[in-house]
Amino acid sequence: MITELAASQIAFYRDNGFVVIQGFLNNAELDHWRCTTQEAVDQRLADTNAGLSNQDDPDAFYAQVFTQCIKLADTHKGMRELMLDERLGKLAGTLAGVDGIRIWHDQALFKPPFGNPTAWHLDNPYWSFSSQDAISIWVALDDATKDNGCLYYLPGTHKTASYQNAGIGQNQADLFKFYPQWRELASVGCPAPAGTAVLHNGLTAHGAGANMTNGPRRAMTCAYMPDGSTFNGIRNVLPEAYFAALKVGDLLDNDVVNPLIWHG
Ligand SMILES: O=C(O)CCC(=O)C(=O)O
Numbered sequence: 001m002i003t004e005l006a007a008s009q010i011a012f013y014r015d016n017g018f019v020v021i022q023g024f025l026n027n028a029e030l031d032h033w034r035c036t037t038q039e040a041v042d043q044r045l046a047d048t049n050a051g052l053s054n055q056d057d058p059d060a061f062y063a064q065v066f067t068q069c070i071k072l073a074d075t076h077k078g079m080r081e082l083m084l085d086e087r088l089g090k091l092a093g094t095l096a097g098v099d100g101i102r103i104w105h106d107q108a109l110f111k112p113p114f115g116n117p118t119a120w121h122l123d124n125p126y127w128s129f130s131s132q133d134a135i136s137i138w139v140a141l142d143d144a145t146k147d148n149g150c151l152y153y154l155p156g157t158h159k160t161a162s163y164q165n166a167g168i169g170q171n172q173a174d175l176f177k178f179y180p181q182w183r184e185l186a187s188v189g190c191p192a193p194a195g196t197a198v199l200h201n202g203l204t205a206h207g208a209g210a211n212m213t214n215g216p217r218r219a220m221t222c223a224y225m226p227d228g229s230t231f232n233g234i235r236n237v238l239p240e241a242y243f244a245a246l247k248v249g250d251l252l253d254n255d256v257v258n259p260l261i262w263h264g
């Protein structure tokens with residue numbers, strides 16, 4: 001796993017709000033991530049009581065954007081071991097320029113064969129904390145191409161984003177209703193051979209194309225919260241009892257719900 005960064009990669013990330021790390025996983029690691037993720041997803045989908053997948057109505061538009069399985073580290077031991085890796089925290093923290101990284105949530109995102117596009121959106125407005133330094137990692141488990149739904153970014157949008165957001169709905173362009181000035185920006189596609197990591201700021205506008213191929217486009221991702229972040233009133237994936245006990249402004253420092261995986 002390549003977790004040492006060149007100064008130019010950090011500078012690119014800070015400027016553009018995303019960065020691509022080619023060859024992030026070696027072949028053996030890729031094989032392990034792919035098997036672990038597929039097993040964790042299969043297990044989750046077989047468990048009808050688990051919730052936390054978007055496949056209840058498989059014909060819904062959103063169900064065909066990707067199969068989304070959240071917090072697999074909570075239900076799969078092998079995934080927990082992958083996600084708690086301190087090196088991932090250091091990588092995310094170094095790019096973000098923060099001194100501690102907690103897991104917000106992991107999620108597998110499998111765009112199915114002939115799947116729908118992922119509409120332009122921001123991530124951080126969905127979450128229970130608001131931070132300019134939130135960051136996610138997206139690891140390609142298959143070659144992600146412009147044919148099967150690789151990620152696209154609008155460079156630099158993390159610098160001008162507010163917390164207005166569009167849902168990942170049927171209109172690719174709903175986000176531009178809130179940010180009409182972003183229509184002028186040229187999007188950057190990020191083809192990602194399997195094993196590549198793509199990281200983005202939680203306020204960078206991003207989306208993905210449709211999958212026009214007959215194969216899946218599988219990715220394993222994790223969203224990170226800078227240590228020291230506070231509750232903003234949104235429940236998102238917080239457990240019910242924890243959410244009920246929180247007041248806006250409380251420190252989100254529960255080591256079970258949001259494990260601290262790295263501290264500088
Ligand atoms: O995989 C996709 O299609 C979208 C990924 C995404 O929105 C994310 O990782 O935040």
Ligand SMILES: [Fe+2]
Nearest residue numbers: 121122123206
């Ligand atoms: Fe996203």
